[in-house]
Amino acid sequence: MAKNDLRGVAVDELTPPDAAVELEILAAEIAAADAAYYQDDAPSLSDAAYDALRQRNEAIETLFPKLIRKDSPSKRVGAGVAAGFGKVQHCLPMLSLGNAFSDEDVAEFYDRIRRFLSLPANDAVDIVVEPKIDGLSISLRYEDGVLVRGATRGDGREGEDVTANIRTMDEIPQKISGNVPAVLEVRGEVFMSKADFLSLNQRQEDAGAKLFANPRNAAAGSLRQKDPAVTASRPLKIFVYAWGDVSGVDALGYGGDVDWPDQGTFYERLKAWGFPVNPYAKVCITLDETLALYQKLGADRATLDYDIDGVVYKVNRLDWQERLGFVSRAPRWAIAHKFPAEKAETILNDIVIQVGRTGALTPVAELEPVNVGGVVVSRATLHNEDEVVTRLDARVGDRVIIERAGDVIPKIVEVLKEKRTEGAASWAPPSVCPCPLKTTTVRPEGEAVRRCSGGMECPYQQVARLKHFVSRDALDIEGFGSRTIEAFWEEGVLKTPVDIFLLEEKDGTIDPKLEEREGWGDTSANNLFESIRRRRTTDLGRFIYALGIRQVGLTTARDLARAYGSVDVWMRQMIAIVEDPLGEAFQDLSDIDGIGPAVVADIVAFFGNPESRADLDQLASMLEINPVEQASNDTVISGKVIVFTGNMEAMGRSEAKAKAETMGAKVSGSVSKKTDLVIAGPGAGSKRKKAEELGVSVISEQEWLDLLSNKNDQLRLL
Ligand SMILES: [Zn+2]
Structure with a gap:
């Protein structure tokens, strides 16, 4: 710029x-x-x-x-339609809102409304207050109660046809009934929860795919997929808050079949039709009440499971909305009160390099610790070297602006170049790995990531692999914190995952023994041994994921597990490929849905490497790796849509989910009319309530376990 x-x-x-x-x-x-x-x-x-x-x-x-x-x-509002999607003309434009940045701006908004409507000063103006979801605006068109089209906002007049993708979202009803206008266009915001965003990015990283900058981009990228199956695999959510075209409405969107007298009543109707409406939405009578809710939402913001970037105020009464009308690109009867960004200025003390389990080198900013919106930040992500060199031109010693949004890792948004010390050297990507081996680094053409060429020998990669192996989605071994792994690695106690299972046996020869270490003691040593013993039995998907094969993330690992069924078959087949690179086994692997040539190449390379093979052989002989029960289509839950909510006590949530999938069920994250069964553990809240409202069967975890063990008296529930 x-x-x-x-x-x-x-x-x-x-x-x-x-x-x-x-x-x-x-x-x-x-x-x-x-x-x-x-x-x-x-x-x-x-x-x-x-x-x-x-x-x-x-x-x-x-x-x-x-x-x-x-x-x-x-x-203008926004930008035009991207290539590749059908175009949709919005019958009524999808406009955006004017912004307020201070309490005075909001007071002025009230005054403008009173002036416009000739109301006496201080007369009450009912305002609907609700959080402004940081997502992607969409329009859903229902004809005779049936969803016929979903479209993005685009430039406000013309959007993209995303009907097929919208249909994969559980929260959006395909059909609505009960006093529904012949034509009804419902508008809302599609978003991704912060937790889902983080795990999506983890999966993207595992798969070597592009990372999303924030939950909003992840939601937009997920909704605007050429393949609806990809959208279906992404946990998208929606809150709705407006109507567009309704049979017989005028150019402003009023009259015709719009028979709700105010915004609040419309929300009640939306809920009755089965749409998610934000639970914070509330009618406020006075300016003080409005600003108090704004303050509350600002305070709750960090703990909400989704990103909001402000609060929206809408005049409640429709007759007033109609009179107020629009000015240029925004309605006069609504405004968005933005939150100040959580930003701070600090000093970039250093740029350090992190080495991942596959040797990927990631620059990380070390910052002079600074308080950003209540959290002390001392590190920020720098994504990759292009971010540092090309986009930011960040140099050690620079003053920088960092921004933190929700749970997202803080990032540097701006380098204050005018405050730069003269002669500060520009940063160059490292030509050698920071590990003691100092192996050269390579950045293949066309890739964003630079890697250490040390492979299995690189100590940093070894440590990263160990951390990955014990992580939650992998073998899930409790008691192995990062520090413990680093310390054990340094002492030579742990080099590869195999050593983890030899730890208890070798404990007598380790000096000092675990229980004699500072902060350890009998109990923690025994707890660690116990949790390692417990994980000697695992399932194939976790095991494959834990190996840390490049590009084999959780999803790919599960796909492989399902396709091959047992660890013996899988290993035999992969070895067959190494021996006959283009034979039948290669074809079988390439045919698995979702496994592309690059992933195949990485799996084959892993099996072709004598060291990784040796480790794998040893692990496979030490562990009990349960085969995958083939998904079956004749169980009581085959083809059913199941939702787990609350805490699962007997089996963890992910295990319960895997079990249900094995038995042919589809596990969904949210309750809708399509849900067949909800399994509610202790602490279940809104999902349970929604299921009960929709008349969906809700059972306890014990009843679920009985169902799995085929106790017939539970069949009636379905
Ligand atoms: Zn290295």
Whole structure:
């Protein structure tokens, strides 16, 4: 982005020619940011920086109305349709909201409404207050109660047809009934929970795929998939909050079959039709009440399971909404009160390199510790070397702005180059691995990631592999913290996963013995041995994942487990490929759904490496690896949609889920009309309640276990 010298000048000090120049630059900058955000799902600016550009543009336009450009950002919403999707013309445009940034702005919003409606000052104005979900706006069209189309907002007038993808979302009803207008367009925000975002990114990383910058991008990227099956595999959620086209409405969206008198009643109708409406939505009578809810949401923000970037206020009464109407790109009767970004300025003390289990080198920023929205941050992700060198040009010693959103790892959003110490050297990617071997690094052409070439020999990769092996989705061995693994590795107690299972046997020869170490004692040593013993029995999917084969993430590992059934068959087949690279076994592997040539190559390389093979052979002989029961289509739950909620006590949630899938059920994360059965453990809350409302069978974990062991009296439940 070109440096703009005018940016530091106060708006009211700009001369008309300067203002014209800056409006031109702003139009180009905002258009570029819109394209990156809407079409590529890869924002080039932070939300706060983007808002600042828009605000400045608006301020200059207010002062110099004659200079407003034909391509002014204030006349546009978002960006056009990306190539590859069918286009949908919105019958009524999907507009965005004006912004308020302070309490005074909100008071002014109230005053404007009163002035417009000629209400006496201080007269009550009912306002619906609800969190502004940081997701992707969509429109759902129902004809005679049947979902016929789903579309993204696009530029507000024309969006993308994502009907097939929308249909995979459990939370969106395919059919609605009970006083439904002949045509009903429901609008809402599709989003991904913070937890689902983190685990999706973990899976992406495991698979060597692109990481998403934040939950919103993950939601947008997931919804805008060419293959609906990919969308179906992503845990998307929705909150709905508006209508668009309704049979017989006028150009503003009122009249016709719109027979709800206010926004609040409409939400009740949405709930009755089976749509998720945000539970915080509330009618507030006074400005104080409104601002108090804004404060509360701001305080709750970090603990919510989804990202919100502000609070939306809407005039409740429809007759007032209709009178207030629209101005340029936004309704007069609604406004978004944005939260300040959680940002802070600090010093980039160092850029260190982390080595992953497959040798990937990731730069990490070490920061002068700083408080960002209540959390002390001392490290930030730098993604990859292009981020450091090309996008940020970050140098050690620079003053930087870091931003933290929800649970997402903090990141550097800006380098304050004007504060840079003269002569600060630009950062260069390391030519050797930081590990003691100092092996050379390689970055294959076309890949974003640089790797250590040391392979199995690289000590850092060995440590990372051990950590991966014991991690939750892998063998899930409790008691092995990062520090413990590092210390054991350094002493030579643990080198490979095989050593984990020899630990108890060797304990007598280790000096000092585990229980004699500082902070250890009998109990912790015994607990560790116990949890290792417990995991000597595991299942094939976990085992394959735990091996840490490049690009073999959780999903791929499970696919392999399902396809081959037992560890013996799997190993025999993989070895067959090494011996006959293009034979039948190779074909079988390549034919597995979801396993591409690159993954095949990495699996074959793993089996072709004598060291990894030796470890694998030993592990396979030491452990009891349960075969995968083939998914069966004749159990009581085959083809049923099942939801687990609350705590599972007898078997963990993931085990219960795997079991259900083996028995041919589809496990979903949310309850809808399509759900056949809900298994509710202690602590079950909203999902249980929703199931009961929808008349879906709810059973306890014990009843579930009885069902698995085929006690026939439970069949009636289904
Ligand atoms: Zn290395």
